[in-house]
Amino acid sequence: MNTATGYLDGLLQGQPPASALSWLNQLRANAVDRVAALTVPTTRDEDWRFTDISPLTKFSFQPAQEAQPLAPAAIEPWAIGEAAARLVFVDGIYAPQHSFNRSGIAVENLGAGFTSHAAAVQAQLGRLAAFERNAFAALNTAFLHDGALIVVPRELALAAPVHLLFIATRKHAASYPRCLIVAEPGSKLTLVEDYVALQDEAYFTNAVTEIALGANAQVQHVRVQRDGAEAFHIANCAVSLARSSRYHAVSVALGARISRHNLGVLLAAEGAECSIDGLALIGGRQLADTHTLIDHALPQCSSRQLHKCIVDGAAHAVFNGNIMVRAGAQRTDSAQSSRNLLLSGKARVDTKPQLEIFADDVKCAHGATVGQLDVDEVFYLKSRGLSETAARNLLTYAFGAEVIERIPVASLRQRLEASVLAQTEQRP
Amino acid sequence: MIYQDSKTLLAVRDLHASVNGTEILKGMELTVRSGEVHAIMGPNGSGKSTFAKVLAGHPAYVVTGGEVEFDGRSLFELAPEARARAGVFLGFQYPIEIPGVANSQFLRLAYNTVQAERGKDELDPLEFDDFVREKMKLLEMNPDFLGRSVNEGFSGGEKKRNEILQMALLEPKLAILDETDSGLDIDALRIVAGGVNQLSNKDNAIVLVTHYQRLLNYIAPDYVHVMEAGRIIKTGGKELALELEARGYDWVGAEAEANARASA
Ligand SMILES: Nc1ncnc2c1ncn2[C@@H]1O[C@H](COP(=O)(O)OP(=O)(O)OP(=O)(O)O)[C@@H](O)[C@H]1O
Ligand SMILES: [Mg+2]
Numbered sequence: 001m002n003t004a005t006g007y008l009d010g011l012l013q014g015q016p017p018a019s020a021l022s023w024l025n026q027l028r029a030n031a032v033d034r035v036a037a038l039t040v041p042t043t044r045d046e047d048w049r050f051t052d053i054s055p056l057t058k059f060s061f062q063p064a065q066e067a068q069p070l071a072p073a074a075i076e077p078w079a080i081g082e083a084a085a086r087l088v089f090v091d092g093i094y095a096p097q098h099s100f101n102r103s104g105i106a107v108e109n110l111g112a113g114f115t116s117h118a119a120a121v122q123a124q125l126g127r128l129a130a131f132e133r134n135a136f137a138a139l140n141t142a143f144l145h146d147g148a149l150i151v152v153p154r155e156l157a158l159a160a161p162v163h164l165l166f167i168a169t170r171k172h173a174a175s176y177p178r179c180l181i182v183a184e185p186g187s188k189l190t191l192v193e194d195y196v197a198l199q200d201e202a203y204f205t206n207a208v209t210e211i212a213l214g215a216n217a218q219v220q221h222v223r224v225q226r227d228g229a230e231a232f233h234i235a236n237c238a239v240s241l242a243r244s245s246r247y248h249a250v251s252v253a254l255g256a257r258i259s260r261h262n263l264g265v266l267l268a269a270e271g272a273e274c275s276i277d278g279l280a281l282i283g284g285r286q287l288a289d290t291h292t293l294i295d296h297a298l299p300q301c302s303s304r305q306l307h308k309c310i311v312d313g314a315a316h317a318v319f320n321g322n323i324m325v326r327a328g329a330q331r332t333d334s335a336q337s338s339r340n341l342l343l344s345g346k347a348r349v350d351t352k353p354q355l356e357i358f359a360d361d362v363k364c365a366h367g368a369t370v371g372q373l374d375v376d377e378v379f380y381l382k383s384r385g386l387s388e389t390a391a392r393n394l395l396t397y398a399f400g401a402e403v404i405e406r407i408p409v410a411s412l413r414q415r416l417e418a419s420v421l422a423q424t425e426q427r428p
Numbered sequence: 429m430i431y432q433d434s435k436t437l438l439a440v441r442d443l444h445a446s447v448n449g450t451e452i453l454k455g456m457e458l459t460v461r462s463g464e465v466h467a468i469m470g471p472n473g474s475g476k477s478t479f480a481k482v483l484a485g486h487p488a489y490v491v492t493g494g495e496v497e498f499d500g501r502s503l504f505e506l507a508p509e510a511r512a513r514a515g516v517f518l519g520f521q522y523p524i525e526i527p528g529v530a531n532s533q534f535l536r537l538a539y540n541t542v543q544a545e546r547g548k549d550e551l552d553p554l555e556f557d558d559f560v561r562e563k564m565k566l567l568e569m570n571p572d573f574l575g576r577s578v579n580e581g582f583s584g585g586e587k588k589r590n591e592i593l594q595m596a597l598l599e600p601k602l603a604i605l606d607e608t609d610s611g612l613d614i615d616a617l618r619i620v621a622g623g624v625n626q627l628s629n630k631d632n633a634i635v636l637v638t639h640y641q642r643l644l645n646y647i648a649p650d651y652v653h654v655m656e657a658g659r660i661i662k663t664g665g666k667e668l669a670l671e672l673e674a675r676g677y678d679w680v681g682a683e684a685e686a687n688a689r690a691s692a
Contacts, residue, residue: 386509
């Protein structure tokens with residue numbers, strides 16, 4: 001008996017009704033086929049070696065059929081004052097009454113975008129986030145309905161951020177957030193992808209985000225995962241960069257019982273640049289897994305990556321950072337650093353930088369450290385009167401702040417700094 | 429300065445301490461009374477910094493014998509942070525860099541912690557900012573150092589000034605300044621020494637660890653001690669520093685040995 005196969009089939013229940021668009025039905029049907037052929041990964045799969053996702057299969061998750069009505073005040077805590085546009089999704093369902101768009105560009109529900117931006121959507125959707133061998137991306141694609149569509153027109157620079165807010169309210173709900181972002185040549189966008197919860201029971205978020213940058217486009221992508229304590233959060237994000245475009249990502253993972261973030265960045269043309277920074281701050285029994293792939297496919301691209309994990313309690317952080325430099329990708333300039341702070345004897349981190357270099361004229365630096373708080377730093381603070389706890393909290397906070405400081409949205413940055421400080425102070 | 433009605437702030441009796449199982453302090457004796465300035469000199473590796481860190485409570489050092497009384501209490505019963513709050517201040521020979529912690533945040537936390545202990549008002553960030561800028565003026569420190577991470581990328585001299593700034597904020601009863609003069613240029617030495625002199629009064633005391641008599645031109649010591657192999661082997665007035673500068677340390681050791689033989 002293959003329970004894993006059976007489990008995915010069970011998840012397929014409650015799919016959206018057939019669309020009038022045949023290409024969409026076809027795409028979903030292809031995805032359903034792949035779901036049927038694939039199984040829930042196990043720790044025997046190289047890619048899931050350190051992350052046992054089997055607790056997911058103990059629950060039966062179903063998609064919500066309608067959005068839970070929420071008072072505006074319920075959204076307020078997560079509001080980003082600077083935002084030019086906001087799309088809110090409640091348990092995966094678009095909530096227009098909480099959304100607004102003052103940006104002057106297309107920021108809309110993907111469900112509407114299927115027809116309003118048919119050409120762009122049809123050309124891009126499912127192109128970057130391949131689901132052939134990825135059961136979770138396939139599942140998400142099988143459920144294609146609501147989601148975020150952003151199209152930034154050529155040469156347009158949107159200074160204010162666009163906020164995509166995904167709120168989990170229902171116990172045992174499955175949601176399949178989907179985002180498609182097209183930054184046309186020469187455009188600029190700041191995007192905040194934000195996962196939050198109003199409850200602490202188990203639920204399942206399975207997100208896919210695709211971002212296509214045209215030549216010279218610039219996208220700053222902030223991703224905040226602050227899901228509920230019992231949540232399962234799986235995300236696949238695929239980004240492609242055209243000539244001389246720039247992609248800067250900051251991902252912060254604070255929530256969920258088990259989270260897995262796959263981020264693939266394809267440097268698909270000369271002169272493209274990316275920076276990918278991440279912070280996981282976890283405790284208790286949490287597991288946070290980040291897998292990244294930076295694919296230097298063409299010459300003269302640069303990539304920077306700083307990934308930090310702060311692990312307390314019996315929590316477990318996983319980082320796998322693959323940097324691929326393909327044959328012919330000369331003058332690649334890449335630097336990766338994985339730094340990890342273990343705050344308890346039972347905390348665990350598995351970090352694996354993975355460089356695959358098939359070109360000879362390249363500059364690739366990488367390093368990984370795992371450590372505890374520095375005794376001399378703690379002592380220095382105590383010698384100035386700070387208590388042991390205050391000293392440790394301050395140092396822990398400082399360790400994480402290096403990543404949070406890179407968030408280009410001031411109000412969100414300040415709020416996250418405060419919540420990281422609060423989270424470090426919760427520890428006894 | 430030596431005052432008639434002074435009280436004993438620090439009494440160190442037969443102190444022994446080890447690091448990694450090696451005994452470094454071997455019978456340290458020192459009495460410091462309020463109002464006094466003491467200088468401790470001595471060759472590299474004689475245990476001066478070890479002594480300073482033992483007083484501040486660094487966890488790497490294990491006290492294996494003797495006792496230390498500070499302001500009427502047993503020092504070793506207090507955790508390092510409690511010592512700081514009670515008025516012990518160590519100016520580090522090598523101040524620690526703490527990336528990610530803003531100097532202003534650190535200084536305010538330290539200041540407020542000590543203020544609270546003394547039953548005095550804490551300052552909010554704006555009030556503190558005004559207050560600390562005034563103190564920085566005394567030390568001719570650029571306010572830009574508030575926005576930077578604690579000591580990160582500071583030059584040697586800048587770190588030392590930041591130490592004295594902390595001393596100025598915390599107003600300790602006993603300040604142990606471990607080679608605060610090393611790494612200071614001539615102007616900085618004058619400024620830092622001026623700051624220390626301003627902070628010095630009849631209720632507090634200062635222990636200067638130094639290699640150079642030059643500092644003592646600015647901060648006049650009441651006593652000069654020579655430390656060697658974990659003990660104080662000679663104590664004199666400020667003229668001793670001049671003599672050491674001229675003659676080095678060898679003769680002090682020889683004299684101590686001769687004295688020991690004579691008394692045996
Ligand atoms: N953590 C440690 N581990 C091993 N040895 C140590 C440690 N700390 C100090 N020591 C040793 O203790 C001795 C005294 O060191 P200390 O730093 O106290 O000397 P010092 O008098 O301050 O010298 P300097 O004038 O060079 O600053 C030295 O031999 C030093 O190597
Ligand atoms: Mg020393």
